Amino acid sequence: MxxxxxxxxxxxxxxxxxxxxxxxxxxxxxxxxxxxxxxxxxxxxxxxxxxxxxxxxxxxxxxxxxxxxxxxxxxxxxxxxxxxxxxxGSPVQEWARQGVVVDAVVEIAIDARTYRAPGGEGIVITGAVRAATSRLGGVADAGRVTLFVSGPAATDVEASRLTVGRSVRVSARAAPAEDTHEVAVLRVVDLELLPGVPWWWAMSEHVRAGVRGAVAHEPLAPRALVPALVDGDVGAIPDDLDEDFRRSGLTHLLAVSGTNLTIVLASVLAVARVAGVRRRWWSLLAVLAVVGFVLVARPEPSVLRAAAMGLVGVVAIGVGSAGGVRALSVAVLALLAIDPWLGRSPGFVLSVCATAGIVLLAPPFADRLRWCPRWIAVAVAVPLAAQVACTPALVALSGEVSVVAVLANLVAGPAVAPTTVAGLLGGLLWLALEPVGAWSGTVAALGARWIVAVGRVAGGLEGAAVGWAGPWWLSLLAVPLSVAALWWMLRRPVVAIGVVLALAVVVWRPPSPGWPPDDWVLVACDVGQGDGLVVDAGDGRVVVIDTGMEPGPIDRCLDRLGAQRVAALVMTHADADHVAGWAGVLRGRQVDAVVTGPSGGPDVPGIPVATAAAGDVIEAGQVRLEVLWPQDRDAALGEDRNDLSLVLRLEVDGVRFLLTGDIEPQAQRALLRSGADVSADVLKVPHHGSAHQDRDFVLATGAEVALLSAGRDNTYGHPAPSTLDLLATLGAAWWRTDLQGDLGVVVRDGRVHVLTRD
Missing domain, CATH: 1.20.1270 (Substrate Binding Domain Of Dnak; Chain:A; Domain 2)
Incomplete structure (x- = not known):
């Protein structure tokens, strides 16, 4: 014994x-x-x-x-x-300070991305200057630059063709770069795609195209997720799926990481073993797999970190490993020596923190769960360790902590490896024989559908993520406290299961005592940096005015309000922070009509669209909205979209609401000159409370209550101190979504009251 x-x-x-x-x-x-x-x-x-x-x-x-x-x-x-x-020492940096026009040949280092630009979509390219000339001289190999391509230059070339390894000839005006990694920012006026691309980049692009082709017949979500899992190609990921993955703690699946490389290496070595390849050749095969992985996935921070760790692991195959921490340390030191700017890269930070958590915390966590079958203990311990280690970084980056991340990763995890392998195999087969590749792509899509379903359900839960109220560095204290609590709890089955069940209840239906108030009239939803207003139209119907940037927040706000049907969806103007979340309004709800201003809005399939202007009345249920601005429904699209915002007046029980979109001083003054009655009891402050306000307009409203819709810690400085001072001069009390969450306005005995959810 x-x-x-x-x-x-x-x-x-x-x-x-x-x-x-x-x-x-x-x-x-x-x-x-x-x-x-x-x-x-x-x-x-x-x-x-x-x-x-x-x-x-x-x-x-x-x-x-x-x-x-x-x-x-x-x-x-x-x-x-x-x-x-x-x-x-690059001459281009001096050219940028002088703002000269540059003719340059630039080799693309990161696949081109699109962005919203005045007059349409623009293209942003990061690359290295191979040759450049200006009135100040000429230079070769002048350093890294970012190109912003807009206007006619952006319409003359497809962004999908601007991939790593290709070269472009541009004529552009140089401006100083904000990033010390770059010598200049080039605002392109003319762009020409040059022929020829190195064979290794051409092959990698063929593989990426094959992966996309293998799942091209699938619905949007799995069609977008498979390339993201295989090679980090997130170009087709819809905004709502990205938001759901962020809230559910599955965002790491949209960035290439060590998991992807591990799957690739395991597959390569498994094939080598089956094929009878001797062990001494495994290291060479693994190195080739790592190189191919980097070429296909692109040399971005998380990819380089994964590759470095993979190479350390390859060395361990032959000479043995001194431990996970030592391998990670070697990888970090090597990568920082090659590219020190990685030290500030969010992807690099999350990747290293997750790896460190898995190496240090996952084994003891799994050991504490010895009352579970071993495979369950490991499956729980790995995402739990990664989540705990990444908490400070996640708080600093997003201001939120995902509550469902561990469970979501546990449920989605088994599908990741088969989906990745089937997707990669489908891409390779598609290049040789498209029907066979498409069959493998279908298999990959089955796994992707499961992962998408997990992300949708988990991310859509009301309590999936909680905001961090204090400064991010306080979360550093949460890590040792969390480890201590988990160390105690994981050894006790009854306590652990009880805590999980309690969290499940809170996440599914988080307590919100007294919300929404029974007699609410209007709610300014906390949709982040944007606008999202909801007006009660009676009998479970609502009128939605703007939707915010993402579908998730407006959807959850409508759920909290018990909105079953949208009598009208009104989009004041076409800026993304007002209309891009429109899909969230349609989730499980019928929308009867869409109303836009002259600047238009997104195409909402299957729903009639009307364009409104001054003098029109929008009637939906018991809601009657008078349109005060703009005066011309056919205003030119070249005008400022903010000043084309619909300005709406709502009256309930003798209380007037003035909803102003994003109109700025020029439109505010024009609205006053038009003779429109802008007096109101409640003012939705224009443009998220920006500093661009006309004093006479704001004072003319005479509002007693002001609502400010802005995102927490937004980079625009909204609401501006000068605007808050102006509201103080007006004598208006104000409420802010960035600090107080959803704002509910009620009218009781002819008086206005504002209640907050937070």
Whole structure:
């Protein structure tokens, strides 16, 4: 008995106290911080930092750990200084400061992306200048630039053809770059796609095209997700799916990570084993697989991190591994030496944090779950460890924490590997024999449908994500507290299951006592940086005025209000932060009519659309909206869309609401000159409370209550202090969605009251 007990304890000891080689961890963490700081400094300052590190190594030469750390950090700092000096020494940077016109040949480094530009879509390209001339001279290999292509130049070329490895000839005006990694920003007036592309990039693009072709016959969501899983191609991911994945903690599936590479390497080595390839050739096959993976997935931060870890793992095949922490440290140090700007990359931060969490926390978490079957314990421990480790980064990036992430990853996880393998195989087969590739693509799409369903359901839950109220750095304290709580709870089945069930109830129907108020008239939904207003039309019907940027927030707001039918969907103007979330209004609801202003709006299939202007009346249920602006329903689309916003007046029980869209001072003054009655009791402040307000217009409203719809911590500074001062001069009390969440307006005995959900 004594012998048996001794063996059991010995067997469990590695799981209970895993031994990690932490000697390189201080160097990796310090180098990360130094690199992130140095890329914001000049090359001279960074060179001094490198010298200080080397001096420290000499002074404390008797402490090997300090010496190694100082030398490695100094090497990263020296590499950063050299790269910064190359940027600072580029003549194109001086051209940018002078704003000269540049003719350049640029090799594309990141696949082109589209963006919303005045007059239509624009294209943004990141690449390296191979040759450039201006009135100030000529230069070759001048550094990294970002190209913004809009207007006629953007319509003359397809963004899908502007892929990595191709070269373009541009004529552009140079402007200073905000990123120290780049020598200039080029605003392109003329672009020509040059022939020829290196064969390795051409092959990688063929594979990517094959993956897309293999699932081209599938519905949008799986058709978009399979390429994202296989090679990180997220160009077709719809906004609503991206939002659901973010809330459900599945966003990592839309960025290539170590999981993707692990699946690829496992598949390659499995085939090698079946084919009888000797073990000594496995490392070579794995290296080739890593190289091919980078070419197909593109050399972006998460891909490079995954590739670096893969190469470390390949070395371990032959010479053994000193531990996961050591492998991760080597990868971080190598990547920062090559590209120190990765230190500030969100993808890099999340990838490293997740890997560190899995390496350090997943084994002990799984051991604490020994009351479960081993496969369940591991399946729970891995996403749980990654989520805990990534919490500070997620809070800093999004201001939210996903509550359902662990469960969503647990349910979706089994489908990821088969979908990825089938998608990659389908892409390769599609290049040779399209029907066979399409069959494999169908198999991949089955897994993708399951993952999409999990993301939709989990992301659509009311309590799927919770906002972080305090500064992000407080979340750093949450990690050790969470680890301690989980360490205690996971060993106790009754407690663990009870907590999970309680969380499930809260996530499914989070408590909102008193919301919505029974007599609500209008609710300003918290849709982030945008507008989303809902007016009660009686009998479970509502009128929705604007929808915000994403479908999820307006959908959840309507669910909270019990809205079953939308009598009218009114879009004040065509800016994305007012109309892009329209699909959320249609989720499980009938929409009777769509009304837009002269600037138009998105095409909502199967629903009649009317264009409104001053003098029109929108009647829906018990709601009557008078249109005060704009005066011309055929206003030219070239005009400012903000000033073409519909301005609406609503009256309920003698209380007037003035809903102003995004009109700015020019339109505000014109509206006053038109003689329209703009007096109101409740004012929806124009343009999210921006500083662009006409004082006379705001004072003419005489409003007692002001509603401000803006996103938490938005980069526009909305609402502006000057606008809040103006409202104080007016004597209006104001409420803000960015601070108080949904705002409900009720009218009781002829008086206005505002209630908040938060």
């Amino acid at each position: 004594i012998s048996s007990r001794s063996e059991t304890t010995s067997d469990r000891e590695p799981a209970l106290r895993p031994r990690h080689d932490l000697r390189l961890a201080p160097a990796a963490v310090t180098a990360w911080g130094v690199a992130a700081w140095c890329v914001g400094q000049s090359s001279r300052v960074t060179l001094v930092a490198a010298a200080v590190c080397l001096l420290l190594a000499v002074v404390v030469s008797r402490r090997p750990v300090v010496v190694v750390t100082a030398c490695l950090v100094g090497a990263v700092a020296a590499s950063t200084a050299w790269q910064l000096a190359a940027v600072e």
